[in-house]
Amino acid sequence: MLSKDLVAASAVPLVLSVLTEGENYGYALIQRVRELSGGKIEWTEGMLYPVLHWMEKEGFIESEWREGETGRKRKYYRMRQEGRKALQEEKQQWMSVHETLTKLWKQQPRST
Amino acid sequence: MLSKDLVAASAVPLVLSVLTEGENYGYALIQRVRELSGGKIEWTEGMLYPVLHWMEKEGFIESEWREGETGRKRKYYRMRQEGRKALQEEKQQWMSVHETLTKLWKQQPRST
Protein backbone atom coordinates (compact mmCIF):
# COMPACT_ATOMS: atom_id res chain seq x y z
CA MET A 1 0.00 0.00 0.00
CA LEU A 2 1.41 3.34 -1.07
CA SER A 3 1.49 6.26 1.32
CA LYS A 4 -1.17 8.91 0.99
CA ASP A 5 1.35 11.54 0.05
CA LEU A 6 2.87 9.50 -2.70
CA VAL A 7 -0.53 8.72 -4.15
CA ALA A 8 -1.35 12.42 -4.15
CA ALA A 9 1.95 13.41 -5.69
CA SER A 10 1.69 10.91 -8.50
CA ALA A 11 -1.98 11.23 -9.40
CA VAL A 12 -1.77 14.04 -11.95
CA PRO A 13 1.39 12.84 -13.71
CA LEU A 14 0.00 9.33 -13.87
CA VAL A 15 -3.34 10.37 -15.32
CA LEU A 16 -1.62 12.52 -17.91
CA SER A 17 0.82 9.77 -18.74
CA VAL A 18 -1.89 7.15 -19.15
CA LEU A 19 -3.83 9.49 -21.41
CA THR A 20 -0.84 9.69 -23.74
CA GLU A 21 -1.77 6.09 -24.55
CA GLY A 22 -5.04 7.41 -25.91
CA GLU A 23 -8.35 8.61 -24.53
CA ASN A 24 -9.82 6.77 -21.61
CA TYR A 25 -12.51 7.00 -18.94
CA GLY A 26 -12.29 7.20 -15.17
CA TYR A 27 -13.20 3.73 -14.15
CA ALA A 28 -10.78 2.26 -16.66
CA LEU A 29 -7.98 4.57 -15.56
CA ILE A 30 -8.15 3.07 -12.10
CA GLN A 31 -7.76 -0.39 -13.55
CA ARG A 32 -5.04 0.63 -15.98
CA VAL A 33 -2.94 2.14 -13.22
CA ARG A 34 -3.45 -0.91 -11.05
CA GLU A 35 -2.36 -3.09 -13.92
CA LEU A 36 0.69 -0.99 -14.84
CA SER A 37 1.87 -0.87 -11.26
CA GLY A 38 1.46 -4.57 -10.71
CA GLY A 39 -1.30 -3.97 -8.20
CA LYS A 40 0.74 -1.60 -6.08
CA ILE A 41 -1.17 1.56 -6.90
CA GLU A 42 -4.81 1.28 -5.86
CA TRP A 43 -6.87 4.36 -6.58
CA THR A 44 -10.30 5.00 -5.19
CA GLU A 45 -13.02 6.66 -7.22
CA GLY A 46 -13.44 9.33 -4.59
CA MET A 47 -9.85 10.28 -5.13
CA LEU A 48 -9.79 10.12 -8.91
CA TYR A 49 -12.96 11.88 -10.03
CA PRO A 50 -12.22 15.17 -8.26
CA VAL A 51 -8.73 15.10 -9.77
CA LEU A 52 -10.17 14.59 -13.25
CA HIS A 53 -12.58 17.48 -12.75
CA TRP A 54 -9.79 19.70 -11.56
CA MET A 55 -7.62 18.75 -14.51
CA GLU A 56 -10.43 19.51 -16.92
CA LYS A 57 -11.01 22.88 -15.27
CA GLU A 58 -7.31 23.62 -15.70
CA GLY A 59 -7.62 22.76 -19.37
CA PHE A 60 -5.26 19.80 -19.24
CA ILE A 61 -7.85 17.38 -20.55
CA GLU A 62 -11.26 17.45 -22.16
CA SER A 63 -14.16 15.07 -21.81
CA GLU A 64 -16.95 13.69 -23.90
CA TRP A 65 -19.85 11.43 -23.02
CA ARG A 66 -20.00 8.48 -25.35
CA GLU A 67 -21.15 4.90 -25.49
CA GLY A 68 -18.38 2.38 -25.36
CA GLU A 69 -18.40 -1.14 -26.77
CA THR A 70 -21.00 -2.05 -24.18
CA GLY A 71 -24.18 -0.05 -24.16
CA ARG A 72 -22.92 1.99 -21.20
CA LYS A 73 -22.41 5.74 -21.22
CA ARG A 74 -18.89 6.66 -20.30
CA LYS A 75 -17.09 9.93 -19.95
CA TYR A 76 -13.99 9.73 -22.07
CA TYR A 77 -11.07 12.01 -21.30
CA ARG A 78 -8.55 13.14 -23.86
CA MET A 79 -5.29 15.09 -23.59
CA ARG A 80 -5.18 18.72 -24.59
CA GLN A 81 -2.14 20.73 -25.54
CA GLU A 82 -2.11 22.28 -22.07
CA GLY A 83 -1.98 18.80 -20.65
CA ARG A 84 1.08 17.91 -22.65
CA LYS A 85 2.81 20.99 -21.35
CA ALA A 86 1.77 20.15 -17.81
CA LEU A 87 3.11 16.65 -18.24
CA GLN A 88 6.49 17.96 -19.31
CA GLU A 89 6.59 20.10 -16.19
CA GLU A 90 5.49 17.20 -14.00
CA LYS A 91 8.15 14.98 -15.48
CA GLN A 92 10.85 17.51 -14.71
CA GLN A 93 9.71 17.92 -11.14
CA TRP A 94 9.52 14.22 -10.63
CA MET A 95 12.96 13.69 -12.08
CA SER A 96 14.45 16.43 -9.91
CA VAL A 97 13.37 14.61 -6.81
CA HIS A 98 14.21 11.22 -8.22
CA GLU A 99 17.73 12.28 -9.08
CA THR A 100 18.25 13.80 -5.67
CA LEU A 101 17.13 10.58 -4.04
CA THR A 102 19.17 8.27 -6.23
CA LYS A 103 22.22 10.45 -5.72
CA LEU A 104 21.93 9.74 -2.02
CA TRP A 105 21.06 6.10 -2.47
CA LYS A 106 24.16 5.50 -4.52
CA GLN A 107 26.47 6.94 -1.92
CA GLN A 108 28.45 4.72 0.34
CA PRO A 109 26.66 5.05 3.66
CA ARG A 110 29.12 6.38 6.21
CA SER A 111 28.68 5.29 9.79
CA THR A 112 28.15 7.91 12.47
CA MET B 1 9.30 25.29 -7.62
CA LEU B 2 8.12 21.81 -6.74
CA SER B 3 4.46 21.07 -6.17
CA LYS B 4 3.25 20.84 -2.62
CA ASP B 5 2.34 17.19 -3.02
CA LEU B 6 5.72 16.22 -4.31
CA VAL B 7 7.44 18.04 -1.48
CA ALA B 8 5.25 16.21 1.01
CA ALA B 9 5.80 12.84 -0.61
CA SER B 10 9.56 13.20 -0.68
CA ALA B 11 10.19 14.77 2.72
CA VAL B 12 10.53 11.62 4.81
CA PRO B 13 12.57 9.61 2.30
CA LEU B 14 14.85 12.60 1.73
CA VAL B 15 15.47 13.24 5.41
CA LEU B 16 16.22 9.57 5.98
CA SER B 17 18.47 9.43 2.96
CA VAL B 18 20.43 12.52 3.95
CA LEU B 19 20.90 11.12 7.43
CA THR B 20 22.57 8.05 5.96
CA GLU B 21 25.39 10.49 5.17
CA GLY B 22 25.79 10.98 8.90
CA GLU B 23 24.04 12.89 11.66
CA ASN B 24 22.82 16.36 10.93
CA TYR B 25 20.60 19.14 12.26
CA GLY B 26 17.46 20.70 10.91
CA TYR B 27 18.73 23.95 9.53
CA ALA B 28 21.57 22.20 7.74
CA LEU B 29 19.23 19.57 6.29
CA ILE B 30 17.35 22.31 4.49
CA GLN B 31 20.57 23.55 2.96
CA ARG B 32 21.84 20.10 2.15
CA VAL B 33 18.69 19.22 0.26
CA ARG B 34 18.76 22.50 -1.58
CA GLU B 35 22.34 21.82 -2.57
CA LEU B 36 21.75 18.22 -3.62
CA SER B 37 18.77 19.19 -5.74
CA GLY B 38 20.57 22.04 -7.43
CA GLY B 39 18.27 24.55 -5.78
CA LYS B 40 15.09 22.86 -6.98
CA ILE B 41 13.92 21.62 -3.58
CA GLU B 42 13.35 24.50 -1.19
CA TRP B 43 12.14 23.42 2.23
CA THR B 44 10.72 25.78 4.81
CA GLU B 45 11.36 25.35 8.50
CA GLY B 46 7.64 25.26 9.21
CA MET B 47 7.45 22.20 7.03
CA LEU B 48 10.60 20.42 8.20
CA TYR B 49 10.57 20.66 11.99
CA PRO B 50 7.17 19.02 12.46
CA VAL B 51 8.32 16.23 10.15
CA LEU B 52 11.47 15.72 12.23
CA HIS B 53 9.40 15.59 15.41
CA TRP B 54 7.05 13.10 13.89
CA MET B 55 9.93 10.95 12.69
CA GLU B 56 11.47 10.98 16.13
CA LYS B 57 8.15 10.01 17.72
CA GLU B 58 7.98 7.11 15.27
CA GLY B 59 11.44 6.05 16.35
CA PHE B 60 13.04 6.53 12.94
CA ILE B 61 15.59 9.01 14.25
CA GLU B 62 16.94 10.24 17.58
CA SER B 63 18.15 13.66 18.58
CA GLU B 64 20.73 15.21 20.84
CA TRP B 65 21.45 18.83 21.71
CA ARG B 66 25.09 19.65 21.18
CA GLU B 67 27.36 22.53 20.35
CA GLY B 68 28.69 22.52 16.84
CA GLU B 69 31.93 24.06 15.57
CA THR B 70 30.45 27.46 16.28
CA GLY B 71 29.30 28.17 19.79
CA ARG B 72 25.70 27.51 18.77
CA LYS B 73 23.48 24.85 20.28
CA ARG B 74 22.09 22.56 17.63
CA LYS B 75 19.80 19.60 17.70
CA TYR B 76 21.54 16.80 15.88
CA TYR B 77 19.50 13.96 14.43
CA ARG B 78 20.81 10.48 13.86
CA MET B 79 19.33 7.42 12.13
CA ARG B 80 17.97 4.58 14.17
CA GLN B 81 17.44 1.02 13.08
CA GLU B 82 13.74 1.70 12.64
CA GLY B 83 14.67 4.50 10.31
CA ARG B 84 16.72 2.25 8.11
CA LYS B 85 13.77 -0.11 7.82
CA ALA B 86 11.47 2.80 7.02
CA LEU B 87 13.88 3.98 4.36
CA GLN B 88 13.85 0.60 2.67
CA GLU B 89 10.07 0.72 2.59
CA GLU B 90 10.07 4.28 1.27
CA LYS B 91 12.52 3.33 -1.44
CA GLN B 92 10.31 0.50 -2.61
CA GLN B 93 7.24 2.68 -2.72
CA TRP B 94 9.04 5.38 -4.57
CA MET B 95 10.43 2.93 -7.09
CA SER B 96 7.00 1.39 -7.68
CA VAL B 97 5.66 4.72 -8.77
CA HIS B 98 8.78 5.64 -10.63
CA GLU B 99 8.74 2.45 -12.63
CA THR B 100 5.08 2.86 -13.46
CA LEU B 101 5.75 6.37 -14.71
CA THR B 102 8.83 5.53 -16.73
CA LYS B 103 7.03 2.58 -18.29
CA LEU B 104 4.51 5.05 -19.66
CA TRP B 105 7.08 7.64 -20.63
CA LYS B 106 8.98 5.15 -22.70
CA GLN B 107 5.97 4.14 -24.72
CA GLN B 108 5.42 5.44 -28.18
CA PRO B 109 2.62 7.95 -27.73
CA ARG B 110 -0.28 6.97 -29.93
CA SER B 111 -2.43 9.71 -31.33
CA THR B 112 -6.15 9.77 -30.55
Next chain:
DNA sequence: TTGACATACCTAACATTGCAAGGCATAACA
Protein backbone atom coordinates in the same frame (compact mmCIF):
# COMPACT_ATOMS: atom_id res chain seq x y z
C1' DT C 1 -38.21 -11.48 -12.89
C1' DT C 2 -35.64 -10.84 -9.26
C1' DG C 3 -31.47 -10.29 -6.93
C1' DA C 4 -26.72 -9.70 -6.89
C1' DC C 5 -22.71 -7.95 -8.78
C1' DA C 6 -19.78 -5.23 -11.76
C1' DT C 7 -19.60 -1.17 -14.12
C1' DA C 8 -19.71 3.85 -14.14
C1' DC C 9 -20.28 8.35 -12.50
C1' DC C 10 -20.74 11.94 -8.85
C1' DT C 11 -20.35 14.92 -4.35
C1' DA C 12 -21.15 16.52 0.50
C1' DA C 13 -19.22 16.82 4.77
C1' DC C 14 -16.24 16.07 7.98
C1' DA C 15 -11.76 15.09 9.85
C1' DT C 16 -7.27 15.84 8.97
C1' DT C 17 -3.55 18.39 7.56
C1' DG C 18 -0.06 21.66 6.09
C1' DC C 19 2.28 25.75 6.36
C1' DA C 20 2.57 30.80 6.80
C1' DA C 21 3.57 33.50 10.14
C1' DG C 22 5.13 34.55 14.20
C1' DG C 23 8.10 34.11 18.32
C1' DC C 24 12.51 33.33 20.70
C1' DA C 25 17.54 33.37 21.11
C1' DT C 26 22.49 33.88 19.85
C1' DA C 27 26.55 34.74 16.79
C1' DA C 28 28.82 37.53 13.52
C1' DC C 29 29.80 41.60 11.53
C1' DA C 30 29.69 46.30 9.99
Next chain:
DNA sequence: TGTTATGCCTTGCAATGTTAGGTATGTCAA
Protein backbone atom coordinates in the same frame (compact mmCIF):
# COMPACT_ATOMS: atom_id res chain seq x y z
C1' DT D 1 24.25 48.94 18.18
C1' DG D 2 21.68 47.48 14.48
C1' DT D 3 21.26 43.99 11.03
C1' DT D 4 21.68 39.62 9.08
C1' DA D 5 22.28 34.74 9.34
C1' DT D 6 21.74 30.98 12.11
C1' DG D 7 18.88 27.85 14.67
C1' DC D 8 14.82 26.08 16.95
C1' DC D 9 9.85 25.97 17.84
C1' DT D 10 4.42 26.20 17.60
C1' DT D 11 -0.22 28.08 16.73
C1' DG D 12 -4.26 28.65 14.03
C1' DC D 13 -6.68 28.75 10.22
C1' DA D 14 -7.09 27.65 5.52
C1' DA D 15 -6.89 24.08 2.48
C1' DT D 16 -7.39 19.41 1.80
C1' DG D 17 -8.51 14.62 1.19
C1' DT D 18 -11.24 10.50 1.91
C1' DT D 19 -15.24 8.16 3.48
C1' DA D 20 -19.40 7.32 2.74
C1' DG D 21 -23.13 7.81 0.40
C1' DG D 22 -26.06 8.45 -3.77
C1' DT D 23 -27.64 7.28 -8.72
C1' DA D 24 -28.06 4.36 -12.67
C1' DT D 25 -27.51 0.52 -16.01
C1' DG D 26 -25.85 -3.90 -17.89
C1' DT D 27 -25.20 -8.79 -17.12
C1' DC D 28 -25.90 -13.10 -15.39
C1' DA D 29 -27.78 -16.83 -12.73
C1' DA D 30 -31.41 -18.83 -10.23
